[in-house]
Amino acid sequence: MTTTTIPEVVVLRLPLYVRVLAALEGRGQGVVSSQELGTLLHATPAQIRKDLSYFGRFGKQGRGYQVSNLLKELRHIMGIDREWSVVLVGVGQLGSAILTYGGFAPQGFNILAAFDADPSKHGAAIGNVLVQDIAQIKSEAQRLGVHIGIVAVPVSHCQRVVDLLVDCGIRAILNYAPYQPTTPPGVWVRDIDPVVALQSMTYHLKTAEDQW
């Protein structure tokens, strides 16, 4: 295996691999084949093997992959064998729900601070986190050594907030606003929009209905 650029689709699948491997490990399974992984991931065995081959040779012919070992390797490759510091911007209904959601910390994503423009929210504590003035974000982000930003503001503020996060040196942004912000090269954005997800399914529902 020579180092090549990894296709982005592969990077998007890696977390799913980790997710099922962790489940297998939790269940006490020691070894898994590309065939079985394929079934669990709704993918072909060839795709599993090809994807993994971008990063190394983790399997043994005739046996398969050792679950705990492959899991450890993938966690390292993805950089999730460490903790990441996160800030949230926008402490409305959605932002508050994110702060109280317990799913981030166990995976190593620690939301250390939250920011909002509304002064009436400053000083409040929501799920262990203090809400601060957005004006403080740059100094706080640098003090805390923040890597990742979560954006939960209205569409109209999204681009401005993203620009601000980028200015703070943040290079990875999880965006809950229904808007695709523009960012400079080297900044990564993932959008979460349940409405968009629903709308891409209604196309199929409608098409199935139209079928005679």
Place this chain on the structure above:
Amino acid sequence: MTTTTIPEVVVLRLPLYVRVLAALEGRGQGVVSSQELGTLLHATPAQIRKDLSYFGRFGKQGRGYQVSNLLKELRHIMGIDREWSVVLVGVGQLGSAILTYGGFAPQGFNILAAFDADPSKHGAAIGNVLVQDIAQIKSEAQRLGVHIGIVAVPVSHCQRVVDLLVDCGIRAILNYAPYQPTTPPGVWVRDIDPVVALQSMTYHLKTAEDQW
């Protein structure tokens, strides 16, 4: 244009087209070129034109696309020029947040009922919706003519709940559990997992760091 199977990637982009077109319409813009749409969508003009060409010829040479007309057409194609009936399963912290989230109804997705297995939650009203016993779901789903299910239950219950929804005749599922359920052909699932989204970015953060 002859009727071809539409690539799934195109279907996934359609909602984004609608989103920016709606913004342009709200701003009072009458006409838009593939060039400008491309900028707003972070896509090439050629891709915009090719995508749209799967569905018809909506533009005028030398001018571009009439915003309100294209918007209307796309909404019809996607089946979002109508209302859809939705049920939610799992009224925990996440499920409650979904019920009180105001973003679905304005887009025509009406959450009509919610279900949970925990009897202590039955009868509660959260955001206009009554929480009912999961045992009632089939009769209620049929009575209400439900099209779409939202799953907000723990991983351990996800597959069982999805099976149940499919049994209710539901063919589109928005899944918030960190697990990819298995479904029969003709059933559409979209997964929302912010942790997976974050993890696919840490790969890049780590890789950028490793660069010397």
Place this chain on the structure above:
DNA sequence: GCTTGTGAAGACCTTCACAGCA
């Protein structure tokens, strides 16, 4: 002149199929 719609070319991703090894 400007911009669409679209075959053809090119890039990218997936699947095949088999050599190689446990």
Place this chain on the structure above:
DNA sequence: TGCTGTGAAGGTCTTCACAAGC
């Protein structure tokens, strides 16, 4: 024998480039 790792083949999606039309 069973399963991986991987070049090569195949398929899909994106981009090019230009004829056609406003």
